[in-house]
Structures are given as structure tokens and as C-alpha cells.
Amino acid sequence: MPARTAPEAPLRRDKPTDEADPTEASDEQPRRAGHEDRATPGDHERHEGPEEPGEPAAPPSTRESRGADARALTQVLFKKFATLEPGTPEHARVRAALIEANLPLVRYAAARFRSRNEPMEDVVQVGTIGLINAIDRFDPDRGVQFPTFAMPTVVGEIKRYFRDNVRTVHVPRRLHELWVQVNGATEDLTVLHGRSPTTAEIADRLKIAEDEVLACIEAGRSYHATSLEAAQEGDGLPGLLDRLGYEDPALAGVEHRDLVRHLLVQLPEREQRILLLRYYSNLTQSQISAELGVSQMHVSRLLSRSFARLRSANRIDA
Structure with a gap:
């Protein structure tokens, strides 16, 4: 009878030292997510912001890593920022580093306004102003994450821009x-x-x-305002400017009437009355002479003298 051999033990492979145990990763993930200063849902996406146009989308783990790094850097910079004297070169350097580290937050907020047909560079620039205001007013001792504090300020600055400048x-x-x-x-x-x-x-x-x-x-x-000269879409009709209004035939006489009114006040009262009777009441020289009790010849001389004064004072003819 052949001798029984002991069953072979299963081959055991040692895990590489740089490879984490899946069970340990699954246990560590919930603890880590709940330990990061009680970050609000979506905090990683809110801080990291969208990818730049033309760049491939980063894996979720990469985006979360970037967001965590940015938050950690922001906390360190704010601790140092609070100890510096405003106006010093070091204060300005740390402030600029805070702005640069949180620009993804501005890009994320600006992406919410893509449908407004405004250049995204302008919207990001306006949002950066809100970010700077939030950095200057942020107090890390209150226990609030900076993205949570800064987002309303950034969005409010962008909305104010659309309300006051774009319309x-x-x-x-x-x-x-x-x-x-x-x-x-x-x-x-x-x-x-x-x-x-x-x-x-x-x-x-x-x-x-x-x-x-x-x-x-x-x-x-x-x-957005529509040009009066723009053709109407779909109906093939001419522009609104060609369909509204008409040319007033008396428009050319407006300037002349204003000039005559200015010149008449420079004449003596009796000559003003003679001109009104002659050209506004359509009376003849004989009727004017009977109205004023003077001779027709005198009325003719007064009219000639009035015309000479009006021509000499007419700036257009001069």
C-alpha cells in the first residue's frame, strides 16, 4: 500500500511592501472622510473645481488628493498669514500664495455661469476679486473651512457683476x-x-x-440689446429701423424756426409786430398801414430795414 503523503500547503505569496491591504483601505476610508474637519459634502469638488478645457479629466482619487493638499496648504498659510503684519513683503507673499492655491474654487464658481454668454476669463477675474475679499476677512479661529466661507463671497461678486455691468x-x-x-x-x-x-x-x-x-x-x-438695423429672424422682413417712423417733412424747418425766433427778439417791438402781421397773419402792406395808422411807404421801409438787420445777424448766412 503506497504511503500517504501530507497534503501540500497552499502556496503563500507575500504582499509587496508598497501595496496596501484592500480591507485596510476600506476600513481607513470612512474614518478619514469623517476626520477631515467635518468637511461638507462636495467639498473636494468645490475646492478643486473643473478641469481646464482641453485637459483629460483626472481620476476621482487624484482630484480628492489635490483637494486635500490644497486644503492642507490653505490651513498652513492662514496660520502664518495671521501672524504677519499687513503691508510687509512677507504678508503680501503669503496672501498671493493663498490666492493662487484657491483659484480652483473660483473656476468652479465661474463654471455655474457658463450659460450667460460672457467670456469665462472675465467671470473668473471677477470671482477672484471675491476670493481676495474672502481671504482678507477670513478668521481661521472660528472653525469654518475656508471654501465654505469663501464660496458665497465669490458667487455674490459674480452675481453683482452680472447685475450691474452685463445688462x-x-x-x-x-x-x-x-x-x-x-x-x-x-x-x-x-x-x-x-x-x-x-x-x-x-x-x-x-x-x-x-x-x-x-x-x-x-x-x-x-x-442684450438688439440692433434696430438687424433683420428679423425667420420672417424675412427688413430691420426694425426700416419699419418704424417716417421722415417728417417739417423736420428741416426746425433749425430755421429756432433761428428766426432768436433774431426776432433783437428787433424793436413795432418792427416785430409788422413782421408778424405780414408773414404770420398774411396781411398786405396796405392792411398793415391801416392797422398801425402809418403810411404804406413807411411800412415798406420798416420791412426793408428789418430784413437788413436780420441778414446781418444771421450766423448761418455769415
Whole structure:
């Protein structure tokens, strides 16, 4: 009978020293996520911001690593920033480092406004102003993460830019805020009814007057002005400038009437009256002489003298 051999032990492979155990990684991840100063959901994405155009998207682990590094660097810089005297070169250097480290936060906030048809470089520049204001006002002793503190300031600065500088026609702030509510109510009612809502339905939903809804709709059109010479889309009609108004035949006489009024006040009162009777009341020289009780010849001389004075004082003919 053949001798029984002992069963072969399973081959054991030693793990490389630089490879982490999957079980250890799964246990460590929840603890690490809950230990990082109680960061709010989406804090990594909010701080890291979108990738630059044309660059391949980084893996989620890489983005989280960058966000963690940026937050750690920001905390270190703020601790040093609080101990420096404003106006010193070291203070300015640390401040510039804080701005550069948190620029992804500005790019993320600016990406929310891509639909406004504004150059993204301008929006980022405005958001950077909000970032600088947040850095100058941030107090790390309050226990708040800097991205959480800075995001409202950055977004508020960008919204203020769109409200005050981008609109072709400036509208009051209350009307602008109400316009946002009207847009939201319009979308909700469109989904609810399957059609575009009426003005009365929007007003009833927001508990406001229909006139305010109409004013908000007009305010929403003030972002971009349309040229009067632009052709109408779709109907093939000429531009609005060619369809509105007409040439007033009396327009050319406006300047002359203003000039005559200026010259008449320089004549004596009796000569002014003679000219009014002759050219505004259409009286003949004989009728004027009977009206004033002077001879017709004298009326003719006064008219000639008035014409000579008017011609000498006429700046256009001169």
C-alpha cells in the first residue's frame, strides 16, 4: 500500500511592501472622510473645481488628493498669514500664495455661469476679486473651512457683476430677484401643465400682481440689446429701423424756426409786430398801414430795414 503523503500547503505569496491591504483601505476610508474637519459634502469638488478645457479629466482619487493638499496648504498659510503684519513683503507673499492655491474654487464658481454668454476669463477675474475679499476677512479661529466661507463671497461678486455691468439696461435689484422667481415658476408650471403658463397663472403661483410678472419678463430681456438695423429672424422682413417712423417733412424747418425766433427778439417791438402781421397773419402792406395808422411807404421801409438787420445777424448766412 503506497504511503500517504501530507497534503501540500497552499502556496503563500507575500504582499509587496508598497501595496496596501484592500480591507485596510476600506476600513481607513470612512474614518478619514469623517476626520477631515467635518468637511461638507462636495467639498473636494468645490475646492478643486473643473478641469481646464482641453485637459483629460483626472481620476476621482487624484482630484480628492489635490483637494486635500490644497486644503492642507490653505490651513498652513492662514496660520502664518495671521501672524504677519499687513503691508510687509512677507504678508503680501503669503496672501498671493493663498490666492493662487484657491483659484480652483473660483473656476468652479465661474463654471455655474457658463450659460450667460460672457467670456469665462472675465467671470473668473471677477470671482477672484471675491476670493481676495474672502481671504482678507477670513478668521481661521472660528472653525469654518475656508471654501465654505469663501464660496458665497465669490458667487455674490459674480452675481453683482452680472447685475450691474452685463445688462444693457440696468434694472432694480428687487425686480432682478423677482425675475429669477418668475423663471422658476414658469419652468414648474410648464412641466405641470405641459404648456407655457399664462401670466395670470404665474402671478397666482407667486402671489403677485400680473403687472409685476410682465415687468419681470421685460427685465429679463435687458441682458442684450438688439440692433434696430438687424433683420428679423425667420420672417424675412427688413430691420426694425426700416419699419418704424417716417421722415417728417417739417423736420428741416426746425433749425430755421429756432433761428428766426432768436433774431426776432433783437428787433424793436413795432418792427416785430409788422413782421408778424405780414408773414404770420398774411396781411398786405396796405392792411398793415391801416392797422398801425402809418403810411404804406413807411411800412415798406420798416420791412426793408428789418430784413437788413436780420441778414446781418444771421450766423448761418455769415
